[in-house]
Amino acid sequence: VQLVQSGAEVKKPGASAKVSCKASGYTFTSYGFTWVRQAPGQGLEWMGWMSAYNGNTKYAPKFQGRVTMTRDTSTSTAHMELRSLKSDDTAIYYCARDSPSGWPGYWGQGTLVTVSS
Amino acid sequence: DIQMTQSPSSLSASIGDRVTITCRASQSISVYLNWYQQRPGKAPNLLIYAASSLQSEVPSRFSGGGSGTHFTLTISSLQPEDFATYYCQQTDSIPYTFGQGTRVDIK
Numbered sequence: 174v175q176l177v178q179s180g181a182e183v184k185k186p187g188a189s190a191k192v193s194c195k196a197s198g199y200t201f202t203s204y205g206f207t208w209v210r211q212a213p214g215q216g217l218e219w220m221g222w223m224s225a226y227n228g229n230t231k232y233a234p235k236f237q238g239r240v241t242m243t244r245d246t247s248t249s250t251a252h253m254e255l256r257s258l259k260s261d262d263t264a265i266y267y268c269a270r271d272s273p274s275g276w277p278g279y280w281g282q283g284t285l286v287t288v289s290s
Numbered sequence: 291d292i293q294m295t296q297s298p299s300s301l302s303a304s305i306g307d308r309v310t311i312t313c314r315a316s317q318s319i320s321v322y323l324n325w326y327q328q329r330p331g332k333a334p335n336l337l338i339y340a341a342s343s344l345q346s347e348v349p350s351r352f353s354g355g356g357s358g359t360h361f362t363l364t365i366s367s368l369q370p371e372d373f374a375t376y377y378c379q380q381t382d383s384i385p386y387t388f389g390q391g392t393r394v395d396i397k
Contacts, residue, residue, distance in 0.1 A: 209334070217326070217334060217377055219386040233385035267333055274345060276324055276381070280333035 174198040176268055176281035183287045184258050191254040192284045194268030201249040202226045204271040208242060208253045210264040211283075218264075223251065258288045292316050292380050296389035302397040307368045311392045313361040313378035322382035325354055325363045328391075329374045337376075338363065368394075 179193040194206065208220040221232040223242040230242050241254045251268055265283040272278025293316035303309050313323065321341035326334040336345045338354035341361060351366045365372055373396055378389040 216391045217328075217379070217388040219379070219388065231384055235385065269333075272336065272345065274336075274339045274343065276336055276339045276345075277334075278336050278345060280335070283333055 174270065174279045176270060176279055178266075178268060178281040178284045181285040181287070183289065186259055186288055186290055188258050188288075189254055189256040190258060190262075190286045190288075191252055192266050192268070192286065194251040194253075194281050196249045196251065196270065201244075202246060206242070206244070206251040207269045207271070207277045208240075209267045209269065209277075211267070212261070212264045215264075220253070220266075225251065255286075258286075260288050262286065263288045291385055292319065292383060292387055294378055294380055294387050294389040296376075296378060296392045298392060299390065300393040300395065302395045303368050304397045305368055305370060307397075309365045309368055309372075309394060311363045311376055311378075311394075313356075313363070313389050315359045315361075315380055315382075318358045319380045319382035321357050322380060323354075323356070323361050324379045324381060325352075326377045326379065327372075327374045328377065329371075334377065365394075 175197045177195045202225050205224045207222045210218050223230045243252045267283045268281040269277030270279040295314045297312045323341045325338040328334045337352050342354045353364050355362050375391045375393045377391050
């Protein structure tokens with residue numbers, strides 16, 4: 174199992190960022206994806222979960238209306254788009270695939286999104 | 291949101307030491323609790339799920355316990371690769387909140 178995330182991004186306040194997570198080594202639609210972020214020097218924050226099978230999502234209320242998690246089964250890629258970016262959205266964004274236990278057992282390398290004017 | 295509080299925030303220990311980290315939830319979460327390890331500059335790694343179930347390929351020196359509002363992560367004999375930050379996470383209700391982390395350093 175391998176998850177490879179898209180490269181670092183620099184965005185201006187108010188813009189959107191879209192992070193990709195390309196999966197390989199298994200049947201893409203068999204497991205869901207979680208997105209977690211980590212601000213510089215800070216702890217972990219759960220953003221939401223998406224079923225790769227049918228695209229169903231669960232979002233943290235804090236991000237509801239500002240985040241969209243999608244998937245492209247033809248390319249085995251999960252996406253997370255965060256809109257109306259603010260400076261405190263500066264963070265490393267991680268995708269993680271569910272393991273057979275049902276919880277995130279495989280992680281991408283992380284994508285740094287920097288929001289700065 | 292359910293608040294998760296870890297203690298201590300940091301600790302220093304020696305190779306071979308037994309280490310216990312505590313996590314408390316602001317309300318009962320049954321056994322809906324995960325533990326993660328994060329080494330500097332790396333992604334988190336799932337250690338324990340459902341409070342006490344060892345994730346596949348995780349060494350048996352890691353163990354978890356507890357239920358309700360009080361949980362523990364124990365490392366029975368600390369190894370060099372275990373120096374890292376550890377996070378608990380409740381999975382009882384959305385948002386699945388994390389504790390603030392416990393950093394384990396070399397004494």
